[in-house]
Amino acid sequence: MSKRTSYPTKKEQMFKNIQSLSKEYKYICIARLEKIRSVQLMMLRKMLRDDTKLSVIKNRVALKALKEAKLEGIEKIEDKFSGQILLIFTNQNPFKLSILLSRNKVSLPAKAGDIASEDILVPAGNTGLAPGPVLSEFKEVNVPTKIDGGSIWIAKDTVVARKGDVISPKLAGLLNRLNIKPIKAGLTITFALMENTLLSEDELLLDLEKLSEDLQKAYFEARNLAINLSYYTKDVIIDLLCKAYLDAQNLAMNSDYISKDDVEKLLIKYQFKAKTLYEILKEKGYN
Numbered sequence: 001m002s003k004r005t006s007y008p009t010k011k012e013q014m015f016k017n018i019q020s021l022s023k024e025y026k027y028i029c030i031a032r033l034e035k036i037r038s039v040q041l042m043m044l045r046k047m048l049r050d051d052t053k054l055s056v057i058k059n060r061v062a063l064k065a066l067k068e069a070k071l072e073g074i075e076k077i078e079d080k081f082s083g084q085i086l087l088i089f090t091n092q093n094p095f096k097l098s099i100l101l102s103r104n105k106v107s108l109p110a111k112a113g114d115i116a117s118e119d120i121l122v123p124a125g126n127t128g129l130a131p132g133p134v135l136s137e138f139k140e141v142n143v144p145t146k147i148d149g150g151s152i153w154i155a156k157d158t159v160v161a162r163k164g165d166v167i168s169p170k171l172a173g174l175l176n177r178l179n180i181k182p183i184k185a186g187l188t189i190t191f192a193l194m195e196n197t198l199l200s201e202d203e204l205l206l207d208l209e210k211l212s213e214d215l216q217k218a219y220f221e222a223r224n225l226a227i228n229l230s231y232y233t234k235d236v237i238i239d240l241l242c243k244a245y246l247d248a249q250n251l252a253m254n255s256d257y258i259s260k261d262d263v264e265k266l267l268i269k270y271q272f273k274a275k276t277l278y279e280i281l282k283e284k285g286y287n
Helices: 002-024 038-047 059-068 074-080 094-102 134-140 169-177 208-228 237-255 263-283
Strands: 027-032 052-055 085-090 106-108 120-122 145-148 151-154 158-161 183-185 189-194 197-200
Touching (some): 002 052, 027 094, 085 094, 094 189, 158 169, 208 237
Antiparallel strands (some): 106 183, 120 158, 145 151
């Protein structure tokens, strides 16, 4: 009886807590709790405690609390409350938080039925396994092998599963034998409500390396365009002045315009022309 008596009170406290958090924090995110261990949640709570709160609560209760709190944009995430989810209330930019969470995932052994989170590669080299019945396991998943020095060697790097593939029992067993842990476990933000805009997992996971490359490429293209158009900015003013100076020098040289900056080069030019003329006249018999 004591459990039944305390439950409504606990439920009411969680209900009010969700409402309070929705007003205290700027953004709300939803993450799946698949393959998340309690120790990982504890670590994340500690790491994010300054500006983020994690809350596990029944979907129906959470949704009702957010509706009664009149959370702006709640209608956009209402249908996202399915399965076992984690609510994340944060003042941290969801893009930054998503990248942070992706960097704090751990690698776990594969189990039959797991979904490959990325392409799974079996690298070439010595497996340390002795020849025997295990050779058939390599053959069944199309991994080429050879025997050398009493050990099974993988002949070449082989992709045994593509991102999104279901891992078979045979493949899971072989990966475990090879001590390959291809499953990334950790929180992934599947949806985020940011300033009344709903962002999906694909939109939140930015490829920072590619983004950096794109920004550098865009900068150099803009720089070249500005120089070619003679568009003056603080970033290209020195380049444009150098270009203008060289253009002026070339114009002076081509038009034989004598100035203190070009007189030495013009004298060399005239000397070369005179020498060339002398050689031509000499060939024709003039001395």
